Amino acid sequence: MKLLSATPSPYARKVRIALHEKGIPFELLTEVPWNAGATAPQYNPLGKIPVLILDSGECYYESRFILEYLELRNPEPPIYPRDTRLLLAAKRLEVLADGACDAFVLVFMERQRPEAHRSAPWLARQQAKIAAAVDEIARLIEPGSEYAVGDSFSLGDIAVGTLLQYLDVRYPELPWRRHAHLEALAQRLWQRPSFEQTVPVKQTVVGAV
Numbered sequence: 091m092k093l094l095s096a097t098p099s100p101y102a103r104k105v106r107i108a109l110h111e112k113g114i115p116f117e118l119l120t121e122v123p124w125n126a127g128a129t130a131p132q133y134n135p136l137g138k139i140p141v142l143i144l145d146s147g148e149c150y151y152e153s154r155f156i157l158e159y160l161e162l163r164n165p166e167p168p169i170y171p172r173d174t175r176l177l178l179a180a181k182r183l184e185v186l187a188d189g190a191c192d193a194f195v196l197v198f199m200e201r202q203r204p205e206a207h208r209s210a211p212w213l214a215r216q217q218a219k220i221a222a223a224v225d226e227i228a229r230l231i232e233p234g235s236e237y238a239v240g241d242s243f244s245l246g247d248i249a250v251g252t253l254l255q256y257l258d259v260r261y262p263e264l265p266w267r268r269h270a271h272l273e274a275l276a277q278r279l280w281q282r283p284s285f286e287q288t289v290p291v292k293q294t295v296v297g298a299v
């Protein structure tokens with residue numbers, strides 16, 4: 091199978107980490123989805139990466155849906171906790187982390203505009219969402235726990251570890267490290283080979299979007 095990806099994308103990274111953790115071989119196709127000529131619309135009507143392209147040509151898009159596909163088709167090792175309470179807790183962390191990334195994508199696009207055309211209230215609105223989501227993630231994760239939920243690596247770790255490193259690359263002014271237990275969790279997660287091999291790298295968007 092192939093994964094259509096972008097180097098800074100936290101959504102694509104979630105999938106890359108899951109593929110790595112599950113030991114599933116794949117070919118990585120990288121593009122800048124915002125640039126003219128991006129191939130994402132050929133595979134995903136929504137025109138977004140990540141897209142998982144199966145050998146049959148069937149495509150799965152939307153990171154949460156791709157992760158569900160991977161878990162259903164390749165249940166071992168699990169990234170979805172088997173305990174319902176822990177599964178819901180992990181999915182809540184994913185909702186918050188994805189939502190913070192969504193808000194940051196809006197900030198990023200707004201910052202692409204000439205300064206005079208930027209909306210300060212819009213930027214503040216999105217930035218407040220990111221800060222609130224990070225604070226809620228910090229509240230939900232027990233200080234001192236080795237993993238985001240329960241006692242094993244899961245979707246919750248993928249979502250939170252990915253969000254925090256994305257913020258470091260794209261939004262370093264956010265002081266998320268004031269949550270010391272999040273910093274400790276992130277440092278542990280980032281040492282896993284699946285995180286080390288997928289560190290986000292900035293891309294340059296060419297032209298107006």
Ligand SMILES: N[C@@H](CCC(=O)N[C@@H](CS)C(=O)NCC(=O)O)C(=O)O
Nearest residue numbers: 099101123137138139140152153154
């Ligand atoms: N909710 C989607 C978000 C994916 C997304 O926003 N991808 C961005 C790159 S990080 C993209 O491809 N944007 C191109 C566009 O919207 O045209 C997911 O989880 O997969």
